[in-house]
């Protein structure tokens with residue numbers, strides 16, 4: 072049993088990881104300002120609601136028990152918004168993380184798992200992408216995460232601090248028994264928007280069908296959120312066993328196009344997905360697929376839910392839980 076502080080534990084991936092670690096028997100506290108996440112995502116009695124930059128309260132929380140490690144999810148995640156408001160993204164994501172690191176150093180907490188992103192690679196030259204690929208973000212969101220990775224590297228070089236940064240590809244799906252799922256406001260992610268199109272009859276816009284991919288639409292590596300949660304558990308085990316850490320891709324190694332996701336949603340739900348083609352979305356690379364062999368080798372981790380239909384079925388089960396059967400949702 073380890074004592075773990077999870078920042079951003081009221082958000083989609085953070086809450087799944089919180090539930091996952093509690094079930095493994097760890098002692099977990101959640102820090103979240105609820106600017107994006109939901110209190111109902113956090114198991115009762117675990118939530119501490121304040122901003123990461125509130126150094127006094129953070130120091131108090133860190134002094135409340137001898138934490139073995141921190142998992143740091145808290146961040147803004149909307150790529151388009153980061154292009155419109157770069158200063159706010161850099162201040163929140165990079166600035167907030169640096170404030171956390173300073174407090175951790177003062178409190179003597181030397182182990183951290185960090186939510187990084189495939190956006191650190193920008194527009195990769197080829198896929199699958201190994202960790203050694205060029206790091207060249209094409210938006211402030213990716214840069215805000217890469218700057219934190221750089222800071223983490225320096226701490227690990229200069230002090231006893233050790234970290235694992237997990238570069239997430241496209242997180243999706245849900246774990247039904249936790250009663251939580253993907254729920255962003257506003258929603259920008261493909262799978263929840265596909266379900267919304269099914270429910271409302273309003274077509275979803277597919278961003279671009281003139282990419283250099285087999286069907287012209289973008290290809291992404293969709294990783295089930297339960298597999299991401301288990302990757303965090305493996306990262307913790309690695310660090311707490313004295314592992315060296317570093318940065319790792321977290322994906323399945325399989326790519327699916329937007330149209331393949333839409334067709335899978337039609338198969339799983341038994342309903343047509345109304346869609347239309349629109350222009351490309353700014354900053355969208357044609358294909359992002361992980362080479363996650365380093366994660367698999369070093370952390371002894373394997374993705375378990377890799378069939379696209381299974382991933383989408385788990386997301387659809389949460390959609391039912393949240394909105395009721397199709398047709399029953401007020402729009």
Ligand code: UDP
Nearest residue numbers: 259260261264276277278289291329352355
């Ligand atoms: N996408 C789309 N229409 C939408 C939302 C997303 O065509 O309304 C596409 C998007 O261009 C990308 C893929 O779906 O190729 C996944 O996008 P999402 O926003 O879910 O995740 P991202 O890849 O930006 O992390």
